[in-house]
Amino acid sequence: MHEELDTVLVDFDEGTGIATLTLNRPDALNAMNAQMNEDIETGLALLDERDAEAEGVAVRVVVFEGTGDRAFSAGADITGFADRSPAAFDAHPMRDTVIEFPAPTIAKIHGYCLGGGLELALACDFRIASESSRFGFPEVDLGIIPGAGGVQYVSRLAGPAFATELAMTGEHVTAERADEEGIVNYAYPDDDLDGEVESFVETIAEKPPLAVRTIKDSGNVAVETDLHEGRKYDRRAFAPLLETEDHEEGARAFAEDDYEPEFKGK
Ligand code: COA
Numbered sequence: 471m472h473e474e475l476d477t478v479l480v481d482f483d484e485g486t487g488i489a490t491l492t493l494n495r496p497d498a499l500n501a502m503n504a505q506m507n508e509d510i511e512t513g514l515a516l517l518d519e520r521d522a523e524a525e526g527v528a529v530r531v532v533v534f535e536g537t538g539d540r541a542f543s544a545g546a547d548i549t550g551f552a553d554r555s556p557a558a559f560d561a562h563p564m565r566d567t568v569i570e571f572p573a574p575t576i577a578k579i580h581g582y583c584l585g586g587g588l589e590l591a592l593a594c595d596f597r598i599a600s601e602s603s604r605f606g607f608p609e610v611d612l613g614i615i616p617g618a619g620g621v622q623y624v625s626r627l628a629g630p631a632f633a634t635e636l637a638m639t640g641e642h643v644t645a646e647r648a649d650e651e652g653i654v655n656y657a658y659p660d661d662d663l664d665g666e667v668e669s670f671v672e673t674i675a676e677k678p679p680l681a682v683r684t685i686k687d688s689g690n691v692a693v694e695t696d697l698h699e700g701r702k703y704d705r706r707a708f709a710p711l712l713e714t715e716d717h718e719e720g721a722r723a724f725a726e727d728d729y730e731p732e733f734k735g736k
Contacts (some may be wrong), residue, residue, distance in 0.1 A: 473516060478509035480516055487530030488675050489573075493587075496538030502586045503547035507564040510590075514571050521572070527683070527735025530675035532571065533667065534586075534594060535578040542577065545585025545608065565593040565618045566635075569690065572683050575676055578667045579603045579654070584642070589616055592623040594623035595686055597654040598670060600663040605653065606642040626693050628652045669730050679735035680712045 471482040479492040493500040500506075522526040536542040567576060568590065576592035577583075579599040584606050591597050609614045615621065616637060624633035628651040636643065645657035656664045666718045674682060684707045691703045711717055713736045723731035 471520070473513070475512055477503070477506040478513050480513040481518060481528070482520060483519075484528070486672070486675055487528060487679070488586070488671055489529055489532045491532060491534050493534070493536040493543055496536075496540070496545065498549075499541035499544035499582055500536040500538065500587065501547040501549075501592070502542050503549075504691045506547075511567055512567050514567055515569075517573075525734070525736070526571075527679035529573040530679055530682075531671050532575045533575055533578055533671060534568075534575065534590065536580070539581065541581040541587070542579040542583040542603065543587025543590065544582045545587045548612065560725070565589060565616070568593040572686070573679070573687050574682060576667065576671060578663065579645075580663060582642075584608055584614060585620075586618060589618040589620045589623070592620060592627075593618075595689065596670070598667050599648065599654045599657045600660040601645050601657050602660050603645045603646045603657070604642040605636070605645070605649075606640065607637040608640045610638055611663040624653055652722070676732040676733070678714070678720060680713055680714055680716060684711060 471484070472481040472482065474494075476497050479494050479729045480489070481492070482489040491510060493502070493506065495501060495503075495506065505728070514532075517529045517532065520721055531666045532671065534542075542734055574596070574598045575594040576598060577594040579591055579597060580601075580603050582604055583591055583599070584604075588605055607620055609616050621630075623635050624636060632653075643651075645654065648654045649657040656666065656670075682714045688700070688704055688707065692700050695703070716733045719731045
């Protein structure tokens with residue numbers, strides 16, 4: 471599937487189950503306007519439809535990336551910000567849809583990753599960056615804050631000292647610093663980014679998808695609840711996986727040396 475929405479390209483490879491949502495406003499450094507928020511929702515809904523139509527699981531992994539060589543995204547589109555009413559600043563629920571999307575999500579980051587663009591990346595399960603990418607929350611200079619949970623998410627990944635430093639100074643930090651602080655999973659030399667993301671995506675796409683999706687949920691539960699509730703969630707989520715064909719397939723592959731498992735999300 472290849473769909474060209476106004477501001478987002480949606481690609482889905484039926485064979486591998488790998489989807490890519492490409493932010494496509496390169497002239498504005500992929501700044502996020504209302505249309506882009508809507509197009510991301512539409513793209514994910516199209517992928518949801520593929521899942522609904524499939525016998526098992528269709529969508530194994532979703533990659534978010536940006537077109538052009540300068541940015542993943544320079545954040546919310548600030549054109550005309552001065553004329554807007556406070557209600558227009560409300561963080562769009564699109565990032566909730568990303569967080570709740572059943573398949574794992576990866577932000578493949580190059581260039582600027584700022585403000586709402588960084589919050590989109592933080593809504594993904596993984597962030598893989600090129601060494602020349604730059605991260606920041608510039609909102610403070612507009613007299614506002616990252617409104618889609620940016621400080622909260624960076625606080626959980628790196629700690630509140632780094633989160634508030636980013637948001638209060640508005641300064642850009644290097645991928646190396648972002649990696650040291652733990653807000654990206656990996657920072658690779660620019661020329662290696664494509665290959666490294668591809669192999670990471672393939673690794674996850676080949677795993678049993680129902681287990682992968684349950685692990686994603688468990689990660690979300692871990693940041694949203696306490697340890698006691700989290701352990702209860704894991705115990706409840708574990709038992710149904712024992713009944714899946716994929717569990718049987720994995721157990722068979724473990725027992726038989728030459729057997730290549732094929733996981734179907736059933
Ligand atoms: N919203 C709308 N347009 C944006 C944008 C944004 N957030 N960020 C960049 N652009 C546009 C610029 O207006 C410019 O358009 P033009 O070529 O039509 O003039 C184009 O993208 C290139 O940006 P430019 O500022 O010329 O590039 P630069 O290399 O000098 O600076 C940045 C790059 C990212 C440092 C700078 O664009 C910037 O600070 N952007 C705003 C970031 C921001 O505040 N985001 C959060 C908003 S809450």
